[in-house]
Amino acid sequence: MGADMGEKDMARRLMVLTVICYFIKIAEASGGGGSGWSRGHATFYGGSNAAPSTMGGACGYDNVYTAGYGVYTTALSSALFREGEACGACYELLCDSMSDRRWCRQGGRVVVSATNFCPSNDRGGWCNSPLQHFDKSLPAFTRIARYSSGIVPVLFRRVGCAKKGGVKFTVKGHSFFNLVLISNVGGNGVVKGVWVRGGRGGVWQAMHRNWGANWQNNSKLDGKPLSFRVMVEDGKMLTFNNVVPSNWRFGQTFATRLQFS
Numbered sequence: 028m029g030a031d032m033g034e035k036d037m038a039r040r041l042m043v044l045t046v047i048c049y050f051i052k053i054a055e056a057s058g059g060g061g062s063g064w065s066r067g068h069a070t071f072y073g074g075s076n077a078a079p080s081t082m083g084g085a086c087g088y089d090n091v092y093t094a095g096y097g098v099y100t101t102a103l104s105s106a107l108f109r110e111g112e113a114c115g116a117c118y119e120l121l122c123d124s125m126s127d128r129r130w131c132r133q134g135g136r137v138v139v140s141a142t143n144f145c146p147s148n149d150r151g152g153w154c155n156s157p158l159q160h161f162d163k164s165l166p167a168f169t170r171i172a173r174y175s176s177g178i179v180p181v182l183f184r185r186v187g188c189a190k191k192g193g194v195k196f197t198v199k200g201h202s203f204f205n206l207v208l209i210s211n212v213g214g215n216g217v218v219k220g221v222w223v224r225g226g227r228g229g230v231w232q233a234m235h236r237n238w239g240a241n242w243q244n245n246s247k248l249d250g251k252p253l254s255f256r257v258m259v260e261d262g263k264m265l266t267f268n269n270v271v272p273s274n275w276r277f278g279q280t281f282a283t284r285l286q287f288s
């Protein structure tokens with residue numbers, strides 16, 4: 028009998044503890060205590076193979092797999108996409124089970140990379156400004172929610188990006204229109220500034236975001252080895268010396284060994 032009471036007491040204490048934890052989690056998730064969680068919604072595009080819909084996209088990563096972004100990718104509403112400034116950003120997402128218990132996967136969480144833009148009025152207006160919306164690949168969606176739900180409320184925050192290997196540079200464009208696609212960016216994940224140098228004695232020239240993850244400078248750099256200096260959003264900067272050899276051709280991708288932490 029006495030042991031019985033002890034067990035009941037223990038069970039009661041455990042329940043109280045669970046409830047407290049539950050509320051701490053809500054407080055954290057609501058952005059209380061500066062933990063950085065925000066609220067939004069998520070849908071999905073494409074089928075389970077995800078292949079056709081993850082190719083191309085508004086960041087310009089022609090093939091998101093070879094560019095280092097994998098299966099867990101997302102298109103962002105304009106409020107989050109910021110005209111391409113968010114390309115490459117990583118977000119951790121939880122299904123907001125407080126708002127929608129039925130359609131959430133218990134304990135599900137996923138980290139997605141921003142590779143595309145979700146235009147206004149697509150997806151029933153969910154991507155219209157100022158909504159914070161994630162139109163994810165199906166595998167990313169089903170990590171946190173049931174397929175049949177179609178749309179779920181989410182909690183999200185920016186996180187660091189884990190990448191295999193170094194930053195990659197793809198030389199695009201034509202002569203006099205030097206465009207470089209910068210992909211597989213780890214650490215903060217988002218490129219904020221780029222400089223290019225042609226030849227060993229050349230000067231560093233600022234590049235500007237042309238679209239998505241494509242950066243441009245009009246100076247003629249054909250036939251010269253190229254070096255790049257890349258700064259990510261948190262201010263970290265890396266210099267990639269002569270990563271592109273002088274015989275480069277438009278369309279080639281050059282992998283490096285340097286990576287942001």
Ligand SMILES: *[C@@H]1O[C@H](CO)[C@@H](O)[C@H](O)[C@H]1NC(C)=O
Nearest residue numbers: 231232233234235243244245
């Ligand atoms: C190219 O670099 C030069 C030198 O930094 C700069 O003056 C020019 O604005 C740049 N052009 C573009 C398109 O970024």
